[in-house]
Amino acid sequence: MAHRHALDLKRRGHDVCVFAGRTPKSHQSGGEMDIENVDGLDVHLLSIRSLEPDRAFYWDAAGRRFRATMNDFRPDIVHFHNISGLGANLISEARRYGARTVCTVHDHWGFCAKNTLYRDAGHVCEDFEGCHFCVANVSDEKGKALPTRLRRDYVMRCLAEVDHLVFPSQYLAGAYAEAGFDARRAHIQSNGVEVARFDPSSRSLNDGPLHFVFVGYLGAHKGIGLLLELAGRLLAESSLAGRWRLSIAGDGHMRARIARLVEEAPYRDYVTFLGKLGVDEVPALLASADVVLLPSIWPENEPVVMLEAIAAGRAQLASCIGGHAGLVVDGESGLLFESGDLDDLTAKAVAYIEQPNLARRHGDFNRARRDAFSQETAVSAYEKIYAMTPADQAPADKIILCDGEWPTLETAQLFNNFSIFEKSGRLRFVYAEWADASMWEHASALFCWSHDANMQSVLRALRMNIPIIAPAGGAEARLCEEEALSGFGYKDYAEAVVALASLAERSETAAPASARRANLIDNVAALLDAKAFGLTAERPAI
Numbered sequence: 001m002a003h004r005h006a007l008d009l010k011r012r013g014h015d016v017c018v019f020a021g022r023t024p025k026s027h028q029s030g031g032e033m034d035i036e037n038v039d040g041l042d043v044h045l046l047s048i049r050s051l052e053p054d055r056a057f058y059w060d061a062a063g064r065r066f067r068a069t070m071n072d073f074r075p076d077i078v079h080f081h082n083i084s085g086l087g088a089n090l091i092s093e094a095r096r097y098g099a100r101t102v103c104t105v106h107d108h109w110g111f112c113a114k115n116t117l118y119r120d121a122g123h124v125c126e127d128f129e130g131c132h133f134c135v136a137n138v139s140d141e142k143g144k145a146l147p148t149r150l151r152r153d154y155v156m157r158c159l160a161e162v163d164h165l166v167f168p169s170q171y172l173a174g175a176y177a178e179a180g181f182d183a184r185r186a187h188i189q190s191n192g193v194e195v196a197r198f199d200p201s202s203r204s205l206n207d208g209p210l211h212f213v214f215v216g217y218l219g220a221h222k223g224i225g226l227l228l229e230l231a232g233r234l235l236a237e238s239s240l241a242g243r244w245r246l247s248i249a250g251d252g253h254m255r256a257r258i259a260r261l262v263e264e265a266p267y268r269d270y271v272t273f274l275g276k277l278g279v280d281e282v283p284a285l286l287a288s289a290d291v292v293l294l295p296s297i298w299p300e301n302e303p304v305v306m307l308e309a310i311a312a313g314r315a316q317l318a319s320c321i322g323g324h325a326g327l328v329v330d331g332e333s334g335l336l337f338e339s340g341d342l343d344d345l346t347a348k349a350v351a352y353i354e355q356p357n358l359a360r361r362h363g364d365f366n367r368a369r370r371d372a373f374s375q376e377t378a379v380s381a382y383e384k385i386y387a388m389t390p391a392d393q394a395p396a397d398k399i400i401l402c403d404g405e406w407p408t409l410e411t412a413q414l415f416n417n418f419s420i421f422e423k424s425g426r427l428r429f430v431y432a433e434w435a436d437a438s439m440w441e442h443a444s445a446l447f448c449w450s451h452d453a454n455m456q457s458v459l460r461a462l463r464m465n466i467p468i469i470a471p472a473g474g475a476e477a478r479l480c481e482e483e484a485l486s487g488f489g490y491k492d493y494a495e496a497v498v499a500l501a502s503l504a505e506r507s508e509t510a511a512p513a514s515a516r517r518a519n520l521i522d523n524v525a526a527l528l529d530a531k532a533f534g535l536t537a538e539r540p541a542i
Contacts, residue, residue: 192378218252223295313367
């Protein structure tokens with residue numbers, strides 16, 4: 001989708017450069033970059049190091065590569081799409097460069113470490129504070145395990161600093177708002193689809209049995225199990241014999257099960273498995289369909305197959321979850337059924353079989369509205385967003401920079417359960433190593449969860465008069481006491497929680513008790529060895 005939009009923007013006279021991640025080739029390692037010309041576009045392809053949730057959100061090396069690309073191309077606007085694997089720090093790089101920023105949010109990545117809101121136990125997550133149940137911890141650049149909340153808060157803070165955030169569905173915008181995101185910069189805009197690729201003409205009612213079509217990933221979260229149960233239900237109803245058929249196209253971990261099932265009687269006479277289709281093969285399949293099915297049991301954003309059903313002028317039958325309701329006008333363009341409810345799905349499918357004209361009527365509705373979901377309409381809307389003046393409002397959540405040695409279990413529990421202490425205010429805990437200059441400038445405090453925090457972070461906080469919350473008796477707390485700087489030395493985590501919770505409730509960060517003496521801080525800095533400042537080959541001094 002992003003590639004199609006980029007091509008359309010170039011056709012409209014814009015200078016376009018693409019920076020994207022890809023799986024490393026056999027001879028490559030993560031971090032290597034190639035520049036290729038794809039369909040007339042210059043594409044900078046960075047071999048990603050990981051798509052695992054614990055490492056896919058921050059990558060310093062990707063930030064440096066991106067910075068070099070911007071210095072060469074000199075963009076006015078940077079439009080982000082899926083940056084998992086590259087890192088949310090690319091947003092900070094774009095803002096530091098001075099470009100206006102737009103980000104299209106395609107999934108739940110901003111607040112869900114797994115992107116999907118789908119728990120391993122097979123149900124949709126309703127606890128947006130429970131990421132640590134799915135992803136126990138995340139990692140910094142050196143492999144240190146960190147509490148999962150630090151990842152969520154960092155990504156959300158980066159997204160909060162984007163000039164314009166675009167959500168393809170009202171559902172997804174609402175999900176981010178429910179997760180605590182300040183959506184003052186939000187826009188709702190469909191991704192659109194290339195409608196010209198699809199033939200919207202009606203299929204004759206005399207062309208045989210009613211044809212249901214599923215196109216998508218063959219996984220449990222897509223409702224494949226439910227789809228197969230539906231086929232079993234329809235086969236068991238003798239009055240429906242010979243009046244319907246089902247085509248399944250796609251690939252995924254349930255492929256083998258489907259391939260075996262369609263070879264068994266009586267499934268082989270009604271269900272066809274097509275395997276994975278090429279992009280150019282999908283329009284022909286939908287042209288043969290009467291109803292396009294999507295029985296997902298997890299909340300998708302704006303499923304492409306539902307956009308394609310609109311472009312093809314076909315009826316839609318989908319679960320009432322996530323962004324489906326924004327694409328299916330129940331009773332007009334198709335039918336919605338209760339997610340995971342086999343009885344409801346069966347009843348709606350039977351309604352189509354017994355009333356073939358219903359599918360035609362719903363297809364006609366989609367045919368009439370397909371231009372509103374065209375790629376051209378979407379790109380025109382983006383051009384208007386690019387021209388908008390960004391909202392001049394700083395993110396409201398307070399930033400608490402964090403540092404310390406390898407966290408203990410008690411430390412992880414403090415972070416991962418801190419939401420119970422956030423009543424009216426919200427804190428964003430950001431690992432100090434990930435924070436850019438803007439985050440440091442707006443920080444309310446530096447929280448050291450242990451002795452021996454990175455002294456580079458401590459000294460930077462002292463220089464900027466940022467209050468420090470640190471273990472009593474440690475070097476960090478002593479520096480604050482000796483210089484009469486704003487800070488708090490806690491004896492245990494119970495006291496630390498009280499101090500942090502008070503920041504969440506406070507409208508302003510307390511001013512330092514007195515001005516610092518710069519000479520002491522400078523002297524401490526001079527005595528530290530190079531290791532304290534991270535002067536390594538990965539992060540050189542210049």
